[in-house]
Amino acid sequence: MTSPNPPITPLSDDALRQHALVSTLDHVKAFAQFSPQGELVTANDIFLDLLGYTRDEAIGSHHRRFCDPAFVASPEYAHFWQRLRAGEAYTDLCERRRKDGSVCWLEATYAPVREDGVITRILKMASDVTERVHRDHLAHENVRRLSLVANATDNAVLITDGRWRTVYVNQGFVRKFRLKPHEIGGRQPTFTLAPHLSGDVLRDMRRELRQGRDVRREEVLRARGQERYWCSIATSPVFEQGRLVNTVTVITDITQSKMHQVLHQRVLEAIVHERPLLDVLEMICAEVERMLPDMASAVLEASPDGMVHLLAAPRLPTDSLRRHSGRVRWPGGDRAVEGVDPLVQFQFDADAEMPLRDELLALGYRHVWGLPVFDGDGKLIGGVVLHGREPQPIDAFQRGLMDAAVHLCALALTRERAKERIRQLAFYDALTHLPNRTLLLGKAAQALATARRNGAPVAVLFIDLDRFKRVNDSLGHAAGDDLLRHVADRIGAARRHSDIAGRLSGDEFVLVLPDCSAAHATDIVERLQASLAVPIELAGTRTQCSASIGIAMFPHDGNDIDTLLQRADMAMYQAKGETRGRFAFFSHELNVAAQERLAMEDALRLALQNGGLALHYQPQVSMNTGELHGVEALARWTDPHFGAVPPSRFVPLAEDCGLIGELGQWALNLACTQLAAWRAEGLRVPSVSVNFSPTSFHDLGLPEFVAATLARHGLDPTDLTVEITESVLMDEHPSVASTIQALSTMGVRLAMDDFGTGYSSLSSLRRLPISELKLDRSFINDLERNPTARALSRAVAQIGSTLGLTVVAEGVETDAQHALLARQGYHVAQGYLLAKPLPPEAFGTWLRSVPAAQDSVFG
Numbered sequence: 001m002t003s004p005n006p007p008i009t010p011l012s013d014d015a016l017r018q019h020a021l022v023s024t025l026d027h028v029k030a031f032a033q034f035s036p037q038g039e040l041v042t043a044n045d046i047f048l049d050l051l052g053y054t055r056d057e058a059i060g061s062h063h064r065r066f067c068d069p070a071f072v073a074s075p076e077y078a079h080f081w082q083r084l085r086a087g088e089a090y091t092d093l094c095e096r097r098r099k100d101g102s103v104c105w106l107e108a109t110y111a112p113v114r115e116d117g118v119i120t121r122i123l124k125m126a127s128d129v130t131e132r133v134h135r136d137h138l139a140h141e142n143v144r145r146l147s148l149v150a151n152a153t154d155n156a157v158l159i160t161d162g163r164w165r166t167v168y169v170n171q172g173f174v175r176k177f178r179l180k181p182h183e184i185g186g187r188q189p190t191f192t193l194a195p196h197l198s199g200d201v202l203r204d205m206r207r208e209l210r211q212g213r214d215v216r217r218e219e220v221l222r223a224r225g226q227e228r229y230w231c232s233i234a235t236s237p238v239f240e241q242g243r244l245v246n247t248v249t250v251i252t253d254i255t256q257s258k259m260h261q262v263l264h265q266r267v268l269e270a271i272v273h274e275r276p277l278l279d280v281l282e283m284i285c286a287e288v289e290r291m292l293p294d295m296a297s298a299v300l301e302a303s304p305d306g307m308v309h310l311l312a313a314p315r316l317p318t319d320s321l322r323r324h325s326g327r328v329r330w331p332g333g334d335r336a337v338e339g340v341d342p343l344v345q346f347q348f349d350a351d352a353e354m355p356l357r358d359e360l361l362a363l364g365y366r367h368v369w370g371l372p373v374f375d376g377d378g379k380l381i382g383g384v385v386l387h388g389r390e391p392q393p394i395d396a397f398q399r400g401l402m403d404a405a406v407h408l409c410a411l412a413l414t415r416e417r418a419k420e421r422i423r424q425l426a427f428y429d430a431l432t433h434l435p436n437r438t439l440l441l442g443k444a445a446q447a448l449a450t451a452r453r454n455g456a457p458v459a460v461l462f463i464d465l466d467r468f469k470r471v472n473d474s475l476g477h478a479a480g481d482d483l484l485r486h487v488a489d490r491i492g493a494a495r496r497h498s499d500i501a502g503r504l505s506g507d508e509f510v511l512v513l514p515d516c517s518a519a520h521a522t523d524i525v526e527r528l529q530a531s532l533a534v535p536i537e538l539a540g541t542r543t544q545c546s547a548s549i550g551i552a553m554f555p556h557d558g559n560d561i562d563t564l565l566q567r568a569d570m571a572m573y574q575a576k577g578e579t580r581g582r583f584a585f586f587s588h589e590l591n592v593a594a595q596e597r598l599a600m601e602d603a604l605r606l607a608l609q610n611g612g613l614a615l616h617y618q619p620q621v622s623m624n625t626g627e628l629h630g631v632e633a634l635a636r637w638t639d640p641h642f643g644a645v646p647p648s649r650f651v652p653l654a655e656d657c658g659l660i661g662e663l664g665q666w667a668l669n670l671a672c673t674q675l676a677a678w679r680a681e682g683l684r685v686p687s688v689s690v691n692f693s694p695t696s697f698h699d700l701g702l703p704e705f706v707a708a709t710l711a712r713h714g715l716d717p718t719d720l721t722v723e724i725t726e727s728v729l730m731d732e733h734p735s736v737a738s739t740i741q742a743l744s745t746m747g748v749r750l751a752m753d754d755f756g757t758g759y760s761s762l763s764s765l766r767r768l769p770i771s772e773l774k775l776d777r778s779f780i781n782d783l784e785r786n787p788t789a790r791a792l793s794r795a796v797a798q799i800g801s802t803l804g805l806t807v808v809a810e811g812v813e814t815d816a817q818h819a820l821l822a823r824q825g826y827h828v829a830q831g832y833l834l835a836k837p838l839p840p841e842a843f844g845t846w847l848r849s850v851p852a853a854q855d856s857v858f859g
């Protein structure tokens with residue numbers, strides 16, 4: 001039963017306005033009035049329907065009837081009424097009880113109404129929001145449950161809003177990346193986790209998500225403190241009413257599997273495909289550096305002596321590093337020790353002695369971590385090194401990478417060694433380590449192909465030890481093996497870098513000498529035989545060994561290696577006569593020439609010992625005054641068997657057979673003796689010139705010998721001129737420059753002989769302390785006929801004069817040449833016009849017969 005509203009007393013203007021408002025709200029909102037004591041005075045239908053009461057049941061009821069008893073009993077309820085009675089309005093979400101006991105939710109405003117300053121009523125306006133509250137509760141519960149689920153997984157879960165800003169991260173995320181929700185909340189996660197991602201990549205990812213597609217990637221993500229993880233990242237878009245409102249990302253740490261996948265898969269593939277070792281190691285470094293972009297990696301190899309050599313370091317200055325290769329030991333020992341972490345580390349600032357400290361510091365690398373690479377037996381074979389800029393200790397990711405790299409390097413290095421071993425077994429003789437027949441023939445065929453292209457000769461030497469069987473029989477096979485090893489070493493020592501040495505079988509060896517003439521081959525054979533003749537201690541017995549050597553020449557004796565070997569073998573049999581330690585050429589003419597050369601060598605040696613050589617002297621005369629400038633001493637050899645042998649033949653022979661030093665000393669001594677003798681006779685001979693070949697300057701004792709010789713004959717250093725040829729400039733022997741300099745410092749004059757035929761440049765003239773320049777005779781021959789020769793000789797005269805040198809024209813045969821050269825500015829003339837090279841007595845006679853020479857030849 002509903003009772004009518006109580007009679008309403010006449011209203012004031014305010015009350016009327018209120019009434020109008022109330023009437024309007026009456027149709028849309030629950031509306032009620034309570035007395036200040038809490039009794040319901042009026043209520044509209046919406047209010048009554050909301051709570052399920054009739055007007056009669058409700059009017060007069062206390063407010064508490066519509067509330068949860070627990071709330072009514074709480075201090076908050078009393079406080080609520082106190083505030084209303086004190087005139088404070090109250091707005092809140094309120095939980096109320098319907099008549100049937102069910103709960104409803106109201107968004108309510110309680111407004112105390114004053115009349116004449118006294119609160120007479122409490123006006124209540126409310127909207128039913130029960131459904132929304134239930135919906136919100138449900139959503140909240142869902143989020144709570146989702147969080148529980150998300151937090152239960154080890155994976156990191158991250159939710160962003162539609163503008164890519166982080167709104168949620170789970171516990172897994174906090175644990176993995178060590179970032180609290182508030183540290184990443186509101187930020188775009190890629191800025192923090194993957195700053196290396198390019199703008200293009202981000203744009204692509206977001207486009208996919210906006211188009212409703214999931215995005216999956218694998219990336220190295222960065223946690224707090226620079227720690228990194230390889231992660232699989234799966235992001236799904238969430239749409240509401242067609243609008244992207246969220247993205248949900250699940251991040252899974254795949255570091256271990258990824259490291260193995262990337263490193264192992266790529267590197268193993270490379271190894272299987274037989275990629276060169278250095279390529280494989282560079283690849284390992286590159287992969288490590290891809291995952292550690294701030295670091296530089298390097299792979300080293302350890303040699304059996306424990307020294308480490310750089311193999312790969314793509315980000316470092318490898319040239320400088322290589323300079324230290326082989327000079328440093330691995331710091332952690334060369335054996336694996338069980339239970340000991342082999343990681344070594346350095347900080348450059350502290351370790352001042354570290355090689356390359358400055359270079360690495362300049363690149364910003366201050367810290368080095370190294371892990372050794374051991375082979376299957378725990379022996380050091382290499383190392384993996386990381387160079388870092390930051391001082392923090394190495395983290396699990398970096399260590400994991402290093403371990404994986406070590407594993408792969410061990411594989412690559414041991415495999416390379418195994419390959420090398422197999423190659424060694426397949427292509428090298430196990431006893432002597434020389435190439436075996438297969439490799440020898442292969443290399444020789446290549447050398448012949450090159451020689452064919454270049455039109456160069458090749459000598460093939462077949463070397464067979466003499467009486468090897470006797471060594472085996474008398475001293476045993478071990479001694480025989482020992483002898484073979486010694487012979488192999490001596491053959492190896494005798495060969496040039498480009499020569500190919502090999503062992504065919506038993507006591508047969510082969511030497512293939514590319515770019516080698518028959519004469520040169522003879523020299524090498526002689527040197528080899530001399531070296532083999534040095535006694536060896538075998539099984540406690542001093543033994544001397546010799547070999548018979550056959551020589552076949554390409555292309556003269558054959559075009560392919562099989563033919564050449566066969567002919568060298570035949571020649572060897574020819575050499576192996578009664579006398580051991582001989583050699584023979586396959587070709588008859590070459591054989592004759594070689595044997596003759598040998599005989600001439602012996603004769604020259606004898607001539608030097610027994611005074612079979614002589615010096616002739618050719619005057620050098622001043623162009624201006626006609627006075628004697630000096631004499632050039634020229635060697636002469638007349639042999640009983642070979643007759644008069646010109647210096648152009650015996651000087652190179654002396655070079656080849658190692659007699660050149662002796663020849664130079666002999667000439668110097670004799671020339672000084674002669675100069676002193678002439679002076680003693682009262683002949684004014686200003687100086688003597690002696691020819692020294694370039695190899696004489698290899699002898700660092702030469703200046704001392706010269707000084708002693710001059711002193712012995714009472715001569716001054718200025719009495720001597722040493723003639724050198726332009727080929728001295730091509731001689732890279734380290735002693736040449738210092739020997740020449742020492743002679744010059746002593747006061748000995750230096751003349752550049754045969755100038756214009758070789759490789760002299762103006763700078764080289766300035767480099768050497770030359771005081772005399774001798775224009776080569778070939779220019780003077782052509783002087784009268786050839787304008788170019790004239791121009792060149794003039795240029796030489798001018799260059800010499802400009803450099804303050806005495807310029808000598810040699811080979812002057814005619815008056816016309818003499819006059820022309822004098823006009824061109826030559827200071828001194830030498831040649832048949834004045835005199836041929838003369839024996840000492842004849843020279844004395846010449847000098848006396850041309851008294852002007854004492855003052856002026858052409859006075």
Ligand SMILES: Nc1nc2c(ncn2[C@@H]2O[C@H](COP(=O)(O)O[C@H]3[C@@H](O)[C@H](n4cnc5c(=O)[nH]c(N)nc54)O[C@@H]3COP(=O)(O)O)[C@@H](O)[C@H]2O)c(=O)[nH]1
Nearest residue numbers: 634635647648651667691692693811812813830831832837
């Ligand atoms: N290391 C040494 N080299 C020496 C020595 N003795 C000589 N030699 C070098 O041998 C080359 C040939 O010398 P040689 O046959 O003696 O010829 C010299 C002169 O005889 C010749 N000459 C001089 N004037 C004329 C001339 O008017 N016409 C002409 N056709 N020939 C002439 O020129 C050679 C001069 O020699 P150089 O001044 O040294 O060039 C020769 O390279 C000698 O150096 C020695 O003891 N050690």
